Amino acid sequence: MKSWTTKNGIVVTKLLSGRSNVFLISANTNKILVDTGPGRVWRTLNRRLMDLNIKTLDYLVLTHAHYDHAGNAERIKIVFGAKVIINEYEAPFLRKGGNTPTRGTNPFTGFMVKLLMPAFSSLVIYHALEPDIITVVSTDFEIIKGSVYVIHTPGHTPGSQSVIADNEIAIVGDAMFGVFPGSVFPPFGLDSEELVRSWGKLLKTKCKLYLPSHGSENSIELVTKDYNRRNEKNNILN
Ligand SMILES: [Zn+2]
Numbered sequence: 001m002k003s004w005t006t007k008n009g010i011v012v013t014k015l016l017s018g019r020s021n022v023f024l025i026s027a028n029t030n031k032i033l034v035d036t037g038p039g040r041v042w043r044t045l046n047r048r049l050m051d052l053n054i055k056t057l058d059y060l061v062l063t064h065a066h067y068d069h070a071g072n073a074e075r076i077k078i079v080f081g082a083k084v085i086i087n088e089y090e091a092p093f094l095r096k097g098g099n100t101p102t103r104g105t106n107p108f109t110g111f112m113v114k115l116l117m118p119a120f121s122s123l124v125i126y127h128a129l130e131p132d133i134i135t136v137v138s139t140d141f142e143i144i145k146g147s148v149y150v151i152h153t154p155g156h157t158p159g160s161q162s163v164i165a166d167n168e169i170a171i172v173g174d175a176m177f178g179v180f181p182g183s184v185f186p187p188f189g190l191d192s193e194e195l196v197r198s199w200g201k202l203l204k205t206k207c208k209l210y211l212p213s214h215g216s217e218n219s220i221e222l223v224t225k226d227y228n229r230r231n232e233k234n235n236i237l238n
Contacts, residue, residue, distance in 0.1 A: 001048065004209060006166035010147060012211070015048045016041055020068045021213050023171050024052070025163070027144050032059045033082060034163050034171045035213055036072035039126055045072060049080070057082035059143060061150060062131075063173025064160040065093035065100045067124040069213060074127035083132040085141065087152060089159025097128035100157040102188045109187040135161060153202060155195025156186055162202060170207040175199070176223065178215025184226050186214075196230045199223060 003013040009027075016022040016037050022045060025032040031054060037045060049057075060082035062070050073094070076082050086094055093100045104110030135141045137159075141150040153162045156174040163171040175198050176184035189195045202210065203224060210218040 004169055006168040008147060008166050010165045010169075012165055012169050012171070013052075014211070016045055019214065021211065021215075023211060024049075024054075025148060025165055025171075027148055027165075030144055030148075031057045032061060032143060032148065032163070033057050033076060033080075034061045035063055035069040035173065036060065036076055038068045038071035040071075042072050042075060046075075046079070054080070056080055059133075060084045061143075061161070061163050061171075062086045062090065062094065063162065063171070063175075063213065064157045065090040065098070066102075066157070066174070067099055067126045069173065070094060071126045074129040077129060077132075084129065085133040085135060085143075085150065086131045087135045087159030087161050088137065089154075090157065091131050091134050091159075094131055095128055097126045099124055100159065102157055102190050105185065105187055105189045105192055113188065151201065151205070153198035155191050155193075155198045156189045158190065160198070162198075164205050164207060167205050168207055169209045169211065170202050170205060171211045172202060173213050175202070176210055176212045176218055178212040178218050180215075182222070182226075184210070184212070184218045184223055185230070186212075193234055196227065196234065199227045199230075203227060 005011050011026045013024045020037040023034040057080040060076050104113045137152045153175045177186045208220045
């Protein structure tokens with residue numbers, strides 16, 4: 001399992017990787033899970049947590065209400081006692097085990113969402129649950145005073161949020177991807193301009209590393225480069 005340590009000793013571990021990443025933040029005795037992967041990875045996720053001798057989790061932060069992020073949220077809450085944190089815009093979807101609407105950001109993914117998703121909609125439902133803490137768009141939510149907090153980073157979905165550790169590491173959900181060479185732009189997003197504004201907000205934290213839910217980590221240099229390029233493009237279009 002790959003892990004990163006901040007200068008104040010907060011450890012971020014990539015518990016699951018592949019299609020959907022799951023991250024564990026360990027800050028002294030506090031344990032915070034970020035996202036859960038889809039339902040089918042439950043056994044592996046459970047085993048990884050047991051391998052690390054983790055019996056309880058303080059919090060589960062859901063970056064947004066999509067089945068490949070919240071698929072095991074109910075089980076994490078029941079088995080590990082985690083308090084579930086989600087944004088106010090995503091909470092209604094979590095309560096019914098549904099997916100917050102998004103759309104494709106290129107012709108291919110646009111086609112996928114419009115034409116193929118309805119056929120697969122029964123495959124992307126997950127166990128509904130009641131969140132414990134609902135974050136609001138206007139205020140950052142501090143989980144550990146002075147070191148770990150949640151910020152609203154909309155665009156992929158209206159209530160997408162990211163977790164910041166020590167202003168060094170950002171866990172960004174689907175606000176960025178780590179799959180395509182030279183770009184962090186996700187293939188799905190409801191509002192592309194808002195998404196790029198969220199990158200600006202993330203860059204303001206001065207984090208050096210941006211961990212997406214899909215693919216590998218992005219450096220501040222790559223995010224800055226893509227942010228500047230997208231802004232130039234938007235300025236020309238507007
Ligand atoms: Zn998503």
